[in-house]
Structures are given as C-alpha cells and as structure tokens.
Amino acid sequence: MNIHEYQAKQIFAKYGVPTPRGIVANTPDQAVRNASELGGKIWVVKAQIHAGGRGLGGGVKLARSLEEVGQFASEILGMTLVTHQTGPEGKLVQKVYIEEGADIKDELYLGVVLDRAKEMPVIMASTEGGMEIETVAHNNPEKIIKIAVDPAIGFQGFHGRELVFGLGITDPVEQKKFISFASKLYKLYMENDAEMIEINPLIKTGTGDFLALDGKMGFDDSALGRHPDIEDMRDISEEDADEREASRYGLSYISLDGEIGCMVNGAGLAMGTMDTINYMGGTPANFLDVGGKANAETVAKGFEIILKNPKVKAIFVNIFGGIVRCDRIANGILEATKMVNVHVPVIVRLDGTNAVEAAEILRNANIPNVIAADDLADGAAKAVAAAKGE
Amino acid sequence: MSILVNKDTKVIVQGFTGKEGSFHAEQCLAYGTKIVGGVTPNKGGQVHLGQPVFNTVSEAVQATGATVSMIFVPPAFVADAVMEAADAGIELAVVITEGAPVRDMQAAKSYATKHNMKTIGPNCPGIITAEECKIGIMPGMIFKKGNVGLISKSGTLTYEGANQVCREGFGISTAVGIGGDPIIGLSYKQLLPLFEADPETHAIVMIGEIGGDLEIQAAKFIKEHITKPVVAFIAGQTAPAGKRMGHAGAIVSGGAGTAKEKMEALEAAGVRVVVSPAEIGKAIAEVLGK
Numbered sequence: 001m002n003i004h005e006y007q008a009k010q011i012f013a014k015y016g017v018p019t020p021r022g023i024v025a026n027t028p029d030q031a032v033r034n035a036s037e038l039g040g041k042i043w044v045v046k047a048q049i050h051a052g053g054r055g056l057g058g059g060v061k062l063a064r065s066l067e068e069v070g071q072f073a074s075e076i077l078g079m080t081l082v083t084h085q086t087g088p089e090g091k092l093v094q095k096v097y098i099e100e101g102a103d104i105k106d107e108l109y110l111g112v113v114l115d116r117a118k119e120m121p122v123i124m125a126s127t128e129g130g131m132e133i134e135t136v137a138h139n140n141p142e143k144i145i146k147i148a149v150d151p152a153i154g155f156q157g158f159h160g161r162e163l164v165f166g167l168g169i170t171d172p173v174e175q176k177k178f179i180s181f182a183s184k185l186y187k188l189y190m191e192n193d194a195e196m197i198e199i200n201p202l203i204k205t206g207t208g209d210f211l212a213l214d215g216k217m218g219f220d221d222s223a224l225g226r227h228p229d230i231e232d233m234r235d236i237s238e239e240d241a242d243e244r245e246a247s248r249y250g251l252s253y254i255s256l257d258g259e260i261g262c263m264v265n266g267a268g269l270a271m272g273t274m275d276t277i278n279y280m281g282g283t284p285a286n287f288l289d290v291g292g293k294a295n296a297e298t299v300a301k302g303f304e305i306i307l308k309n310p311k312v313k314a315i316f317v318n319i320f321g322g323i324v325r326c327d328r329i330a331n332g333i334l335e336a337t338k339m340v341n342v343h344v345p346v347i348v349r350l351d352g353t354n355a356v357e358a359a360e361i362l363r364n365a366n367i368p369n370v371i372a373a374d375d376l377a378d379g380a381a382k383a384v385a386a387a388k389g390e
Numbered sequence: 391m392s393i394l395v396n397k398d399t400k401v402i403v404q405g406f407t408g409k410e411g412s413f414h415a416e417q418c419l420a421y422g423t424k425i426v427g428g429v430t431p432n433k434g435g436q437v438h439l440g441q442p443v444f445n446t447v448s449e450a451v452q453a454t455g456a457t458v459s460m461i462f463v464p465p466a467f468v469a470d471a472v473m474e475a476a477d478a479g480i481e482l483a484v485v486i487t488e489g490a491p492v493r494d495m496q497a498a499k500s501y502a503t504k505h506n507m508k509t510i511g512p513n514c515p516g517i518i519t520a521e522e523c524k525i526g527i528m529p530g531m532i533f534k535k536g537n538v539g540l541i542s543k544s545g546t547l548t549y550e551g552a553n554q555v556c557r558e559g560f561g562i563s564t565a566v567g568i569g570g571d572p573i574i575g576l577s578y579k580q581l582l583p584l585f586e587a588d589p590e591t592h593a594i595v596m597i598g599e600i601g602g603d604l605e606i607q608a609a610k611f612i613k614e615h616i617t618k619p620v621v622a623f624i625a626g627q628t629a630p631a632g633k634r635m636g637h638a639g640a641i642v643s644g645g646a647g648t649a650k651e652k653m654e655a656l657e658a659a660g661v662r663v664v665v666s667p668a669e670i671g672k673a674i675a676e677v678l679g680k
Contacts, residue, residue, distance in 0.1 A: 085632075116602040116639070119496055119573050134644045151496060193493050222465060222638060223491035252636045256628070267570060267636025268544020268599055271625035272667040275649075278628045279666045287629070289636045320546045320553070322529035352549060353529050376550065377668035 001219045004048040006097040007233045008197075008215035015188040017181060019212045022099035024048065031073035032066050034098040042101030045072040047093040050238045052132075052200075052216065053083030059093065062101070069098065094237060102211060107201035108167065109133055110182065112189040114196075115148055121189060122148045123182060125163050129201035155186040174208050181210050192230060193223035242305055249301045250291050258283025259387045261306035261315040261344075265294050265324075273318045276376060282384035285312045294319055295328075296335035303340040316383035317348045318376065326350040326358035334365050345386040347371045349379030391590040392519035392564040393539065393581070394482060394508075395458060399523050402450045402480075403428040404471045405462035407438050414462065414486070414527050415439055421524040426454040447478040457481045460516065460525050468512055469494035476505035484525045485511035485575070492638070495573045502575070509575025513638065515545035515567035526567065536561015538674055539585035541578055542597035543570045543637070544625060547667055551595050551623075554671025560678065563591045570599065570637025578608035586616050593619045593678050595670060596661070600626035601639045601647045609655035619677035620661045623670055624649040 006024040013019060023034035035043045047059030054060050059081045061072040073096050082090035107129030115122040125145045128136045136143055145166035147159050160179030169175050181202075189197050198216040205211060224231045236244060246253035252267065256274070260282050264270035267289045274284035286306060290298050299317070306312055319329050329350055337346070346369055350358040362372045371386070373379030401418070405411040406428020416439055419425050427442045427450050434445035444450035447459065459475045461468065461483055468490035475483045483502065490512045502509050510517055516526015520533040532549055534556045542548040548567050555562060566581055568574055578596060585591045594616070598605040605624060612620055627649040629635045631642040642648050653663050664673050 114492060114572060116572050117607075119499065137644070150500075151493070152500060190493065193491055195492070220492045222489045223493065225466065226491075254630070254633050254635065256630065264546075266544055266546025267640060268542070268597065268625045269546035269550055269667070271599060271629055271635055271640070272544075272547055272550070272623065274628040275625060276666040276668055284628055287633075287635055320549045322527070322532075322546070322549055351553065352532060375668065377666070380666075380668065 001221055001224060001234060002050045002238070003217050003230070003233045004050065004095070004235065005046065005215050006048055006095070008217040009212065011188060011192065011217065012212055012215055015184045017184045017188065017212055018210065019215065020099050020102050022097050024095055024097050025073065026095055028070045028074040028077065031096055031098050032070045035063070035066055035069040038098065038100045040100050043069050044099045044101060045069060045076060046097045046099060047076045047081050048095040048097055049081055049086070049091040049093055050235070051083050051085035051091060053085055054081065057081045057083040059083070091238070102203060102213060103206045104203045105206050106204040108204065109200045110185065110202045111196070111198040111200070112185060112194070118148045120148050120150050121186070122146050123159070123163065123186060125167055127167055129203070133198070133200065149186060151190060155183045171208065174204070177208070177210055192227060193220045194218065195220045242308060246288070246301070246305050249298060250293070251298060251302055251305070252287070252289040252291070253305055254287040255309060256284050256286050258285045259311055259313045260383050261285045261309070261312040262318065263288050263290055263299065263302045263306065263315065264318045265290050265292065265320060269318065269320060273316065273376070273380070276380040277316065277384060280380050280384045282380070282387055285309055292324065294324060294332060296332040296339070299332050300336035300339040303336055303342055307340070307342065307344070312344060314344050314383050314386035315342070315346045316379055317346060318379055319350050321350060321352035321354065321358070325354040326352055327354045327361060330358035330361040334361070334367070337367060337370065342369065345369045345371060347373050347379050347383045347386060349373040349376060351375060391588050392522065393584040393588050394564065394566070395517055395519050395523045395525060397422065397522040398424065399458055400424050400426045400454060400456040401458045401460055401525055402426060402447070402454060402456040403460045403462065404447065404475065406430050406443060407433055408462060411462035412439065415460070417530070418460070418524050421530040423523050423525060426456050447474045447480065451478045451480065458525060459483050461485045461487060463487060465489035465491070469498040472498040472509060473501045476502040476507040480507055482508045482510065484516050485509060486514065486516055486527055488513040490571070492572050495571065499573060499575060510566060511569040511575060513571045514569030515548055517564065517566045519564045520562045528565070528567070532556065533565060534561040537563060537590055537592040538595060539563050539588065539591040539593070540565035540595045540597070541581050542567055543599050544597060547597045547623070547625065550667050551597055551670045555595065555674050558671040558675040560674060563588060570639050572602065572639040577604045579604070579611045582608065582611055582616055586618060591618065593621065593674055595674065596620055596622040597667070598622065598624045598652060599637065599640050600624070600629050600635065600649050601641045603647065605652040606655045609659040609661065612656070612661060613659035621670060621673040621677060622656045622661045622663050623667050624652045624663070625667070627665070
C-alpha cells in the first residue's frame with residue numbers, strides 16, 4: 001500500500017525527521033487559509049497523487065502571494081495529472097499540499113528499500129537529488145551509495161559515517177545532522193513495516209539543515225494488520241476499482257490491454273497463461289488468480305469483473321485442480337454461467353484431479369459458448385482463435 | 391534416492407489441530423508421510439489424527455525424533471514458529487502459510503541460518519518425494535516416481551510442470567515449491583547442487599517468475615556447477631512493470647527483475663528455456679533423449 005506525500009511527512013514528523021511545514025487542503029479557499037496560517041512569502045502548492053514526476057506534469061507550483069496560492073490550487077485541484085508514472089490516463093488530483101518555501105542550497109537523494117539479494121534493508125543515498133534514481137543508477141551507478149543494515153544490529157555509527165563520507169559532507173555539524181536524519185529514517189522504516197521510503201530531493205538549506213522536501217512511502221501489505229494507523233491512511237480513490245472489488249472476493253485481478261480474459265488458479269499459472277496466450281499470437285486482457293477455492297461464486301464474480309472490460313472477446317478459464325477436484329470446479333463453472341450472462345466464448349481447460357469426469361460434465365451440459373480444451377496449449381490456441389472470431 | 395526428504399523422514403506439524411493443518415496433515419498421512427506428531431499450544435497430551443499433540447516443538451522433537459516440521463500457523467505467527475523449530479533442533483522447516491510480513495521472515499530466516507536449519511517457503515506448496523513423502527498441500531497423485539527434479543516458485547506451475555513430465559512418460563524424483571515471497575528459504579542455488587548430487591535425478595525443471603534475482607543467481611551457478619540438463623520457464627513475460635502479480639515477490643521494480651533478463655541469463659548458461667509452460671514436458675523429453 002502506498003500513501004501520499006503529506007501522509008509520509010506526518011510519519012516523518014512523528015519520528016523527528018525534519019520537513020518543511022505544510023498543511024493539506026481539499027479546496028482553493030482552504031489552500032489560501034493554510035498558506036496564511038503557515039506565514040511567510042513563498043509557498044509551494046503540490047498535487048497529492050500516488051505517482052512521481054508531478055512537477056514536470058504541472059502538479060507542483062511555486063506561489064509568491066496568497067492570490068497565487070488560491071489560483072494554483074484551483075488549477076491543480078480537479079486536474080487529471082499525467083506523469084511518466086501515472087500512465088497516459090493520468091490521475092485525478094483531489095488534494096493539494098501547501099508547504100512553506102525552502103531555501104535550497106543542495107539537492108540530495110535518500111531512500112530505504114528491501115535488498116532482496118542481501119535479505120536486509122538497504123539505505124540508498126546520492127548527491128544527484130531531484131533526478132530519477134533509476135536514471136542515476138543507469139547512467140552514473142557510482143553516484144549511488146548503498147548501505148545494507150542488518151536489523152539484528154540496527155543502524156550503527158559506521159553506517160552513518162559511510163553515508164556522510166560517501167556523500168562528501170565534510171562539516172562536522174552537518175555530518176551529525178545528516179546521520180541523525182538517516183538513523184531516524186531507518187527506524188521509521190523498520191517500525192512501520194515499510195517496503196520503500198524515498199526522499200527525492202532531500203535538501204540542504206543555506207543554514208546547513210537537512211529537510212525532506214518530498215516523501216514517498218510504501219508498506220508491506222502483509223503487515224498492515226498490525227498498523228491500523230497506516231491502514232487508515234489508505235486512499236481508495238488511488239486504487240483501481242476493479243482490482244479492489246476483486247480483492248474483496250479473494251481474487252487477485254490486474255487489468256491489461258488485450259482481448260482475452262483469463263481466469264486461472266495460482267499466480268504463477270496465471271502469469272504463465274498470459275505468456276502462453278501472447279506466445280500463440282493473442283493478447284491477455286487481464287491477470288486473474290481465483291486462488292485455491294475456485295467455486296461457483298468466485299468464478300461468477302471473476303466473469304463479472306472480466307466482462308466489465310468491453311475489449312474482451314473470449315475468456316480462457318485455466319484451472320489445475322489439485323486438492324479441489326476438477327469435477328466440482330466444472331459444476332461451479334456451469335453454475336456461474338447461469339449467474340452471469342457470459343456473451344463471449346468461454347474456453348475451459350481443467351486438468352489434474354478428476355479431469356476426465358470434469359470434461360464429461362462440460363460436454364454433457366452442452367452450453368453453446370462453453371468450449372472444452374485438453375491442455376494448456378490447446379486451451380490457449382482455442383482462446384486465441386475464438387478472440388479472432390475463428 | 392531423492393533430495394531432502396524420503397519415506398523414512400519423521401515429520402511434525404506446527405498448527406496441527408487447526409483447520410488447514412488438520413486437513414493437509416491427514417492428506418499427507420494418507421500419502422504415506424511419516425507424520426509422528428504435532429504441536430498446538432495448550433493441547434499437549436491430546437491425540438489428533440492418531441498422533442500425539444505437544445505444547446512445544448522442543449517436547450515434540452524429544453519425544454518423536456522428528457527432523458522436519460510442516461508449518462501451518464497463521465501469518466502473524468510464522469516467524470515465531472520458524473524460530474521455535476530452529477531452536478528445538480529441527481533440520482528442515484516447510485512453511486506453507488501465505489502472507490507473513492517480510493520483516494518477520496527476515497528475522498526468522500536469519501535465526502534459522504544461525505541454527506543450521508533449512509527453510510522451504512513461506513507461501514509455498516511444500517516438498518514431495520514422489521511415492522514416498524509429501525510435506526505440503528500438493529495433489530500427490532500427479533507426482534509419479536521418476537528421474538526429473540523440479541524447483542518452482544509457483545504452486546500450480548509445479549503441478550502443471552510435474553503433470554507434463556509424467557505425461558511424457560517420465561516422472562519426478564523430488565519437487566520443491568520454494569514460494570513466491572520477497573524473502574524465502576532454500577532457493578534454486580541451494581537446491582540445484584542437491585539434484586546434481588542425486589544419482590536418481592537425470593534432469594531438472596526450474597520454474598521462476600518476475601521479481602528479485604534468484605533466477606539470475608541460479609543461472610550463474612548452473613553455468614559453473616551443474617552438468618545435468620536444466621529446462622526453465624520464467625512466468626510473467628507479459629506482466630506490466632510495477633504491478634505485483636499475485637505473489638508478494640512477483641514485481642518488476644525499477645526496471646529490474648524482468649522475465650526477459652532472467653531468460654537471457656539462463657539461456658546463456660546453457661539452460662533450455664521455454665517461452666510457455668505448455669512446453670515443459672516436451673522440452674524434458676528432448677533433453678532426456680526420448
């Protein structure tokens with residue numbers, strides 16, 4: 001789960017990680033009130049969406065008067081912001097963050113992510129703040145410092161020294177400030193079961209202070225149960241409505257661009273099914289894992305969600321029955337076709353336990369648009385042909 | 391022969407009396423697995439599925455001599471269960487549970503390693519030595535005995551692969567579902583040498599997916615150390631970047647962990663890489679010269 005910049009900064013503040021002062025607003029009037037409450041002469045009006053690259057898309061503006069704050073807020077609120085991370089459809093901006101202007105002397109990068117190979121969190125830092133870290137990693141990998149921290153010992157002095165010397169911070173007072181910043185960031189990463197924190201840019205001010213000018217956080221979904229305060233920060237308008245509805249029924253759904261709807265048990269086989277359709281010259285319309293309990297209700301829900309997509313021209317149901325027997329799944333599929341009006345051809349491949357009985361059930365039911373397939377290759381080929389109207 | 395487990399392996403079940411634990415322990419017993427007891431706190435002294443129940447893993451190990459534990463406890467208790475098993479001297483923990491927090495697994499795996507305990511999973515179907523010992527939730531009947539070893543991140547692709555291998559007239563020595571989480575126990579790199587050393591395994595099927603770099607590590611290892619033919623499939627060639635594809639670890643992030651880079655690395659290591667899981671069986675028939 002991801003959160004907004006203003007929410008990440010609330011967590012930063014709780015841990016004493018310095019940020020510019022700011023207040024979130026839902027309306028232009030509120031934005032102006034926030035700005036006057038913050039005081040000063042310069043404010044930044046920032047669109048709150050779960051995607052990077054907001055500045056380039058016109059979602060971050062510097063205001064030099066309260067009038068400008070109101071003007072920019074009304075321009076940004078309600079706009080559909082397109083950045084390289086939103087996809088071409090963009091994201092609707094519903095909140096703006098009004099922040100006091102900062103005196104920027106240097107822009108750095110600081111982040112914490114899980115290093116899967118080392119199996120521990122790694123702190124990443126760079127002097128190339130304000131740029132995409134992936135770009136820096138690609139063009140100037142030597143400009144990224146990576147420091148793995150073993151949670152068994154936590155953030156130690158030497159980790160801090162490696163960071164400041166690596167970044168070329170030489171003033172002892174600044175060194176101390178930066179190390180304190182990084183150690184607090186590591187602490188909040190661990191204590192909140194974060195998956196990713198990114199501060200880009202982290203700025204050094206004219207007075208030698210370090211401030212998180214931006215803040216991005218993602219969390220381990222499996223650990224949200226023990227962080228109700230973070231779960232409360234969930235913004236459902238940022239999530240795909242179909243994916244969300246599917247998850248309520250224990251289905252894992254992701255929509256794609258193609259024409260063949262897929263319903264599969266197991267995430268690996270679901271990806272393998274998409275790959276096979278692609279290999280045979282078709283295009284998958286979605287990823288859908290119905291999980292271990294493919295029954296009439298979940299299959300019906302799956303049909304419903306797949307068919308919401310008007311591009312779908314055929315559906316490939318690919319189930320490898322293990323503990324759940326195929327004959328029961330076949331009956332479930334037949335029942336589901338009665339519950340939902342399935343107007344496209346449905347290719348059904350059931351393999352595994354009791355597959356022969358299942359094929360018999362499908363044949364005897366004799367539903368015109370339900371086509372039985374023998375195996376994965378046969379099913380994918382039939383689905384591709386059906387989508388092409390063959 | 392086989393790897394890690396066989397007909398003599400003594401197994402206990404943590405979370406023995408729960409719904410999932412009971413159902414699958416019963417299936418394993420029916421398959422012939424030597425389940426010699428189980429652990430459920432405060433149910434010590436009871437008998438469940440004809441086997442003794444203990445309050446702690448330590449008691450269970452002392453009383454039964456079990457060396458393997460199959461873990462079915464709820465996600466929030468997985469780390470505790472793994473560490474308890476390691477502390478009690480269990481040699482191999484097979485963690486079926488899905489949804490354990492990453493931070494918990496990090497700590498648990500690090501502790502298990504310190505105690506020389508191997509871990510399989512979490513979020514996996516388990517391990518099976520065909521017609522001898524099934525420790526997990528896979529349908530036993532599709533694994534006919536034979537000379538192909540199988541390692542897979544995905545449960546249903548394990549079944550798909552094994553089923554195709556058997557339909558081609560071959561069979562499985564041992565199949566290991568290693569799980570699809572960001573941090574897992576035994577991986578390709580640790581399992582490949584075991585299959586290489588097993589005289590009954592003549593070829594290996596390796597099924598991976600997007601996310602992380604375990605398959606890349608495997609490719610390097612194969613190039614240097616594995617002489618037996620390897621057939622590989624990597625799921626997620628058509629998966630969009632930045633999206634988590636069902637498994638917690640199946641995500642291409644920052645452009646890394648793509649199916650393409652993994653397939654290329656494996657091909658460069660001399661592995662027979664198939665683009666669809668539908669070709670696993672045929673590829674095995676080819677490399678084994680049928």
